[in-house]
Amino acid sequence: MPTMTEPKLIAGNANLPLAKAIARRMTMHRGAHTGLVEARVERFNDGEIFVEVFENVRGEDMFIIQPTSNPANDNLMELLIISDALRRSSAARITAVIPYFGYARQDRRTKARTPISAKLVANMMVEAGIERILTMDLHAAQIQGFFDIPVDNLYASPIFALDIRTHFKGQLDQLTVISPDVGGVARARELAKRVNAPLAIVDKRREKPGEVAEMTVIGNVQDKICLIVDDICDTAGTLCKAAEVLMQAGAKEVHSYISHGVMSGPAVERVQNSVMKSLVISDTIQPTEAVKAATNIRIVPTAPVFAQAIVNIWNGTSVSSLFEDATLIPIYESLYGGE
Known part of the structure; x- marks a missing residue:
């Protein structure tokens, strides 16, 4: 101007x-x-x-x-x-x-x-x-x-797509993008289109905020590398539970791509002890020392x-x-x- x-x-x-x-x-x-x-x-x-x-x-x-x-x-x-x-x-x-x-x-x-x-x-x-x-x-x-x-x-999805194509080179045909709830389908579909992968949903019912009563996988994840996509990871309870449900449904590996790593309370410990192989977050929120030290959490720059x-x-x-x-x-x- x-x-x-x-x-x-x-x-x-x-x-x-x-x-x-x-x-x-x-x-x-x-x-x-x-x-x-x-x-x-x-x-x-x-x-x-x-x-x-x-x-x-x-x-x-x-x-x-x-x-x-x-x-x-x-x-x-x-x-x-x-x-x-x-x-x-x-x-x-x-x-x-x-x-x-x-x-x-x-x-x-x-x-x-x-x-x-x-x-x-x-x-x-x-x-x-x-x-x-x-x-x-x-x-x-x-x-x-x-x-x-x-x-x-x-x-964040265009940045995550670049990261996925780099870190899963040679395995792109094995990927399935997962929405952890029905409300996040549009976000997950956007990333799935960018990496040319199918889409599945983990349908959840909450009894009250922060607590998940039941989860069901909608779609085929058998022998797939599942990428859970969401915008916020707060206490990581839902995320870790979704990863467990996917593994029980036959997934080969579970990774997560989350735009904003709020990472409150027991989140880091839960992620480290979960079946997830990796959690990728952006640096929109300044990561704590615990987040930076976690071996299965990776931060991409914005x-x-x-x-x-x-x-x-x-x-x-x-x-x-x-x-x-x-x-x-x-x-x-x-x-x-x-x-």
Whole structure:
């Protein structure tokens, strides 16, 4: 855009390694140094958040990199307060880059007298001065409609497809993509099409949140390498149970591809002790030391795709082009160049 000379990045404390990686990748993409705007985001003794931006941002195109992951409330407030600080400092445009959008699981009223928290969070973001959202794999696509501002929702499936074609080379005809529930079929079908694999479903019935009463495999998984695909792995109970059910149904191996590794409570221990050969997650949420140390958990980077999306937004060019292999493979060449 003619009045905006450089895109400027600023980050909260939720995932600083990802923010720094995005800045490095943008430097590579543009051939010009892109760093994080110098600022302090800290807490008073009573837990209140204080933000001070040390650089001039007047008239600049600002991108705040801040997933609203655990602790969700603290990270959400950091995002809102950073946005308010930038708006009051006369930034020309504020885009929130939210790799993991917290509260997305509360996208509708499932019973009487419950909130739609995702809509409330959307209202708060717009009120804080955010003018555009860039995120990845929203839990529910309809959340985009909660905003009256542009929302660009990137997908992990094209990245996972590159990873699968690299790590299962020579075995692609043995793959079956698995949706762990009926609601995730569209996501699983998208990945299945990309790797030219059949689709099966693990149908589950929940007695209450976090507890699964019964699981049934719909489809043929006999002697297949099963790839479970989902957007969120929280406590990993459902995931590990689904892997067991698939092995009992005759699967040869079970692997999982999950967009957002929330990995709460006993999740890492459950994954390590499960029948799954590997769990692949993205780095939209900063992995804990336990996650990084787990032998059967692998992390794929999202910085290349987020960096290119930010450049495209700044340039006013297509973000949806990043869903195509022809665009994605070059920016992941260092990882999957030989696939």
